[in-house]
Every structure is written in structure tokens, then in C-alpha cells.
Amino acid sequence: MFASDNAAGVHPxxxxxxxxxxxxxxxxxxxDDYTARANQAFKRLFGEQAESFLVFNGTGANVIALKGLLRSYEAVFCSAESHLWIDEAGAPEQFLGAKLITLPADNGKIRLDDMLPRLGDIGFQHRSQPRVISIAQCTERGSVYRRDELQAICDFARRHGxxxxxxxxxxxxxxAALGGDCKRLFTDIGVDVVSFGGTKNGxxxxxxxxxxxxxxQANYAVIRKHGMQLASKMRFLAAQFLAYFDQDLWLHNAAHANRMAACLAEQLHTVPGARLMVPAETNMLFVEIPNAWIAPLQQQAYFHVWRADSRPGFSEVRLVMSFDVTQADIEAFIGTMRRLATG
Known part of the structure; x- marks a missing residue:
């Protein structure tokens, strides 16, 4: 199944x-000891100053993370394609009481120039006050911000408070795509808070x-409880992360999913009628295919249509690779595509 990486099972x-x-x-x-050890594991990843607060799910992580950064009269810059804006059912705005300001996305990424017109809102009593820049890494299009791009965003943020x-x-x-060093990629350049996922990777x-x-850091424990994300039996969340970080399982899983996406992307170039819409940088591919192929291919490996009728007779679909996708899965899918292409 290529619908999403959260469709995969749990790693053994x-x-x-x-x-x-x-x-x-x-x-x-x-x-408990499990949670204490998990916090130490996060410190090894991000640096000794990092403090981690385990939660149940991704929407919960985002709203808890943001709640500690702004007040209800302030605002968050985010991509118009972001999960915050599109796929969290208004939870950030409801829980935060704050405003989301969407920015155009270029292959999933925001541009600093698009924030410039809103800087005039700072100090103007009739406007929500910008306070947070939220970006997805990797983005909803599977692209990644390079370290210099992240550094530029953090520098811009510091200049404007x-x-x-x-x-x-x-x-x-x-x-996994950028080299495996969380401290260098996030802590050292000035990122304030990270929503750290695990459910999509085992x-x-x-x-x-x-x-x-x-x-x-001081208020996050209470914010988590207030936000209904404090687990009573926390050890069962923590134990998963201990296994996840042991021998870099988390990076091995992710690197495998990325490789499977790269393999599928390479083979797509040999299929007449299929067109890769953006470069394959991580584990997600966006591919335009004839509408007539969608149903039979979904029987082979279910996926989501991302943009129906992207042009006459064609639609853009999203194919997501997981830690347990195999080379045989890729070959079977490509085989079906080739049969459809040759009629």
C-alpha cells in the first residue's frame, strides 16, 4: 500500500x-525509568539543552509545541499546503486561539520574501501579531529544506523577534536525506521547538x-496536560522511542523508505504516460498518470489521488514509501504500470 507511511505496521x-x-x-x-531514558536519548540527538515531552499524535504535537510559543492575539506563518492549515481540522486555531497566516508554497517550501508584507503588522493594534514561523521538514511535497535554507529562516526569525x-x-x-545530525540541522542554527514524529516510521x-x-521549557509539562496529551502509562510511549533510537533504527527505517522512493522514481522514467511532477528527495513521489490507470493501480497498491484532473485525462497521485516496502513491491507496481501503458 502506497497511500501513506502511517498505513504500515509497527516495527518488530x-x-x-x-x-x-x-x-x-x-x-x-x-x-518512570523508560521516560527518563527516552529524554536522555533525545538529548543525545539534539544536545544537552533539549527537553522532550512525549505525546500521542502529530496534531497533538503541533498544537502543544505552538501553545508554548505564542499568545492568542499572535499569529503563525505557515505554508498554504501545511498540515497545520489543511489537515488538522482547525485544531491549532481552536486550541491556540491564535491566527494562522498562510504563505504560498514552492514545492512545499515557504519563501522569506512572502513574509515581508506582513512585517508592517508588528505593533499595529488592529492586526494579529506575527510570532512564529512553522515549517514542515520534510514538506508535504516530500522536499527538504537544506541546512542553509533553515539557517536563513532562523536568522530572519531572530531579526524580527x-x-x-x-x-x-x-x-x-x-x-536521513540530509546526513543524520539533528543537533547540526536544528539546534545549532536556532530552531526553538520540534514536533518529532515516529508513527509514520515504525x-x-x-x-x-x-x-x-x-x-x-518551563511551561511545557503543564501545557501538555492542559492539551490532553499527557499519557498516564507514559512508559509505553517511551519504550517505543528507546527501541526506535537503538542502533539508529529510526534512521535505517527512513533511509530505506527514501531508497525505495528513489528506486520507484528511477523506474517511472521508463513508463510512457507517467510523469514525475517534482524530484524525489525523501519517501514521497508525486506522479501524473492517465485517469484510466488509477483504479487498476489502486488494486495493486492503494494510493491517494492528490490533484484530480491536473490536466485533461490525467491526475496527479501521491505514492508514499514506508520502512517495510520491498523491491518486489516496486517491481510489481511498475509491472502493472507498463502493462497499462502498452494497452
């Missing part, structure tokens, strides 16, 4: 860790809010 090592954590009793709400939030639902795929459930700016 994570399931084994859950079974192990199920032995005996442990204190609740994070006062903004904070920087990373929606990292697929941060694993981005980090966890059963569980994400983390990783607060990199020590000046912002």
Missing part, C-alpha cells in the same frame, strides 16, 4: 519493546515535542 523491535515494558508496574505520567517551529511528522526522512503511536530553547 518496537513491538518487542512494548512487550518488555509490559512487565511489572511503573509510576505513571512520566515518572519570531520563534521557529518544525513540524517533523516525517523528520526522520528529512534527516512506531505504534507516539510523537514528541522537543523544546530546544531553554528559555521556553
Amino acid at each position: 523491535a518496537v513491538l518487542a519493546a512494548l512487550a518488555e515494558a509490559n512487565r511489572g508496574h511503573a509510576l505513571g505520567y512520566g515518572a 519570531f520563534y521557529v517551529h518544525i513540524d517533523g511528522a516525517r523528520i526522520h526522512n528529512a534527516v 512506531l505504534m503511536m507516539g510523537e514528541a515535542v522537543v523544546v530546544l530553547n531553554p528559555e521556553l
